[in-house]
Amino acid sequence: MTTTFARSLDEALTALAESAAAGAKPVVVSGGTLCVPAMVRGELDAADVVDLGRTGLNTLAVGSVIELGALVSYQQVISSPRVRAELPLLHRMASGITGGIQIRNQGTLVGALCAARPQSDALAVLVALQAEAVVVSASGTRTAPVADLLVSPGTTHLAADELVAGLRIPACLHGTGYVKLKFAESSWPVVTAAAVQDRVVLGGVAGTPQVVPLPSRREVRAAVVDHLDALPTEHRWADLRAPWAYRRRVAPEIAARAVELAEEAR
Structure with a gap:
């Protein structure tokens, strides 16, 4: 198994493209709270691993659309007064995330999306808020509704050379x-x-x-x-x-x- 600790998004995409071209099944790690334990238990077979931890994708910007990078943790969501005011549903879910303080500080919304576990705290909320995923590869960028990315338990409509760089969620001031x-x-x-x-x-x-x-x-x-x-x-x-x-x-x-x-x- 080869692990790439990418220092930029471009470096991560290059590693993904090379792995996919070789016929491997790369695994992208953001927070790592789901996929790393799964790899340790042998439930997830990873030929190559691309770690996003050094790519700087941890920005959270709030406007008419809330933009969250792939490394934005639940704690960042909880700590943002703007998210609490304009996306109270997301804030409420993050505040009660299963797993306690360690998961709040390390786990990410993008990681939960890509793991696609039916029992997730986050997925129904992302779908309800009509969140869009920013999907990138070495050949370009596309956006896709979260609801359309989810196929079945553990499976998404992501190609082997694609990763989710972030989420875009419309501000929701309604009840x-x-x-x-x-x-x-x-x-x-x-x-x-x-x-x-x-x-x-x-x-x-x-x-x-x-x-x-x-x-x-x-x-x-x-x-x-x-x-x-x-x-x-x-x-x-x-x-x-x-x-x-x-x-x-x-x-x-x-x-x-x-x-x-x-x-x-x-």
């Missing part, structure tokens, strides 16, 4: 709400729900976040039940924490609580 269910402080969530305007986005019930349009705020539970019952069996998510039937049972209530919080925040 929003976020609720998650988990069984212990350090455990992954079982179900998450992010409510924004006329939709609620569920995490932990399928391989990718599920957007549930809400015909009215009073019909949250019914809308969630109808959506989940229509999910193809192969897309329903279960793991050691809970079977899908349990997730289906609790998701309507978690969604309703998130919508209630959004109403209170208006």
Whole structure:
């Protein structure tokens, strides 16, 4: 295994391109809180590793659009008064991130996106906020909605020579709400729900976040039940924490609580 500690984005992209051209499966490390333990456990097979830690992609800029580099940590999100004011949903999620202070200081939103784990704290929130990923390679740059990048558990629409350099999220001053269910402080969530305007986005019930349009705020539970019952069996998510039937049972209530919080925040 070859590890490149890139000192710039261009150096990282060159290493990715060379690895991909050789037919390898490079792994990009930002915070490393997910992929490094997975490599140690042998769950992630990495021929080449490209570490972004020295590339300076840790900037957070707040305007009409909030821009976060690939190395922006949850703690940076928590510590930003502008994010708290203009993206309260993102701030709320980051403040309660699973894993405590170490994950808050080292874990990144981009890392969570690229890991594409259904049980993630972050994915449903990013989809609810209509976040866009800035995807770069040696041949150019493209933007893609986060919702379109997520394919299935652990899989994204990223080519072997591409990486996510950052996220762009429209400022959201409307009422929003976020609720998650988990069984212990350090455990992954079982179900998450992010409510924004006329939709609620569920995490932990399928391989990718599920957007549930809400015909009215009073019909949250019914809308969630109808959506989940229509999910193809192969897309329903279960793991050691809970079977899908349990997730289906609790998701309507978690969604309703998130919508209630959004109403209170208006």
